[in-house]
Amino acid sequence: MTGPAGRAARSATGRRRTPRAVRPVEPVAPLAPEEPPAGIDREALTRTIAMVNDKGGVGKTSLVANLAGQFAAAGYRCLLVDLNRQANLADDLGFRDGPADDRGAGLLVSVVAGTPLRPVEGVRPGLDIVAGGARLVDLVPLMVSRVQEQGREAFLALAEVLAPVAGDYDLVFIDCPPETTILTDLALAAARWVLMPTKSDGGGLVGMRLVGERFALARELNPDLGLLGAVLFATGSRSRVVHAEVREAVEEAFGGHSPLFTTSIRHAERTAQDARRLGRLAHELEQEVAAQPAWWASLREGGGSARRLSPTAASVAGDYRDLGVELLTLLRATEESTTPSARLDARPEQEATP
Ligand SMILES: Nc1ncnc2c1ncn2[C@@H]1O[C@H](COP(=O)(O)OP(=O)(O)O)[C@@H](O)[C@H]1O
Ligand SMILES: [Mg+2]
Numbered sequence: 001m002t003g004p005a006g007r008a009a010r011s012a013t014g015r016r017r018t019p020r021a022v023r024p025v026e027p028v029a030p031l032a033p034e035e036p037p038a039g040i041d042r043e044a045l046t047r048t049i050a051m052v053n054d055k056g057g058v059g060k061t062s063l064v065a066n067l068a069g070q071f072a073a074a075g076y077r078c079l080l081v082d083l084n085r086q087a088n089l090a091d092d093l094g095f096r097d098g099p100a101d102d103r104g105a106g107l108l109v110s111v112v113a114g115t116p117l118r119p120v121e122g123v124r125p126g127l128d129i130v131a132g133g134a135r136l137v138d139l140v141p142l143m144v145s146r147v148q149e150q151g152r153e154a155f156l157a158l159a160e161v162l163a164p165v166a167g168d169y170d171l172v173f174i175d176c177p178p179e180t181t182i183l184t185d186l187a188l189a190a191a192r193w194v195l196m197p198t199k200s201d202g203g204g205l206v207g208m209r210l211v212g213e214r215f216a217l218a219r220e221l222n223p224d225l226g227l228l229g230a231v232l233f234a235t236g237s238r239s240r241v242v243h244a245e246v247r248e249a250v251e252e253a254f255g256g257h258s259p260l261f262t263t264s265i266r267h268a269e270r271t272a273q274d275a276r277r278l279g280r281l282a283h284e285l286e287q288e289v290a291a292q293p294a295w296w297a298s299l300r301e302g303g304g305s306a307r308r309l310s311p312t313a314a315s316v317a318g319d320y321r322d323l324g325v326e327l328l329t330l331l332r333a334t335e336e337s338t339t340p341s342a343r344l345d346a347r348p349e350q351e352a353t354p
Helices: 004-017 060-073 088-092 105-113 134-166 181-190 202-221 240-254 269-278 282-291 295-300 313-336 340-345 348-352
Strands: 048-051 078-082 120-124 127-130 171-175 193-198 226-232
Touching: 048 060, 048 181, 060 078, 060 088, 060 120, 060 127, 060 171, 060 193, 060 282, 060 313, 078 088, 078 134, 088 269, 105 134, 134 171, 134 181, 134 202, 181 202, 193 202, 193 240, 202 240, 226 240, 226 313, 269 282, 269 313, 282 313
Parallel strands: 048 171, 048 193, 078 127, 078 171, 193 226
Antiparallel strands: 120 127
């Protein structure tokens, strides 16, 4: 990602190294005036984004992998934290069963011992990972017993172990599991922002309502938490009606503003299959598609039956690029604004989106 948005984000990134007098703006009015509990460096977590929807299959993992992968390729330092037992990020990034794949053991140990996370470096240049996987099964009963002993403050456990390393990154994404609310609560207590993918069907929208309820609870622990926006995923429709319906559902779930990203990710099943099968991100497939020989050349050389990559990868990569630019522009605007209305001004096109 180059150009004005990229430069803008770099200057916003520089902001963290130069303390600012102005606090980032809340898209939804702050709930609690008190300071967050002492000991957690919330400044280090200002670029931490939790990808949340209680429903599975709405694009959380795909968005996290592609956004972070793209930003890393553009020169940003990115960290992915995977809270999923299935660990589909390992498939999307192609590190399943490799040295980076500890199946969630490192994450579990850090939360148990209260020691800083130890990301595995370089699943891509500039992209580090705290892997998820089967070991996270043990995190759920651990959290249940801690919540019984300490109350909801126990959910700050991830914030405590993430904050010491988050400051090393320009962007941190947390990939949340569907339905395992206790792990989502950990993410909501750590993140500065929630990004919520949804499909336009009923399931994704119901999942979004459930997130709305947990979001409100999480803000009692983490008053900084804000809703960055919802993203329409794997949609075949760019119609005004579909966007309006989704926006209405976000508004119902979260009250107040209903930020729906202008960019949606198009439905592209073959590209999605190629991506997960090969462990490649959309922008990487885009390059491979451009490099593959023309179909007639393959045919003439006897390779006609070999599986070819879908050319739609280029369009999907373009959607992720547009979304990335929109996201960085919005982050920068919220970080530099002083009033909620200024934040809304940062996305005037929102109301006019088709
Ligand atoms: N652009 C796309 N169009 C259609 N299906 C997609 C697209 N991108 C990813 N998928 C597929 O959608 C499914 C759900 O995506 P995923 O990101 O795993 O959702 P979640 O993390 O919310 O469960 C996966 O099978 C994935 O391969
Ligand atoms: Mg997932």
